[in-house]
Amino acid sequence: MQKDLEYTEEAWKEIQNTAATDAINQIKTLQLEVNKLKLEKLQLQEQLLQAYKNELHLLHLHKVLLSKYNALRKSKLGKLTLFYWKKKRRIFGGK
Known part of the structure; x- marks a missing residue:
């Protein structure tokens, strides 16, 4: 009876x-996945910021070109x- 009790206690400790x-392995895996998703989000935000800056630059160039065109259109020689x-x-x- 004593051996059975010791065996079940050892089995219980092993199970725990x-x-x-x-649980620790699962937590580590989930942390790695969260870090990967954060990195992906950061990269997407950087791409979005770069696209926004590019669009602002193109809008500025369009505005300058349009003003030059209007100046040309309004002059006699133009x-x-x-x-x-x-x-x-x-x-x-x-x-």
Whole structure:
């Protein structure tokens, strides 16, 4: 009877150790997964920020180009140049 009791106590301790080890391994695995997801989120945020900066730069360039076009369009020589380009496009094709 005493041996059976010792055996069950040893078995119980082994089960507890195994369960604790499994829980620790599962926690480590989940922590690695969380870290991986955080890194992925950070990379996506950096890509989004870079795309936003690129879009702002392109909008600025468009604004500058549009102001130059409007200045050209309003001048006398600019009107003549735009008329020439329009006729040239019709004759030779293009947009």
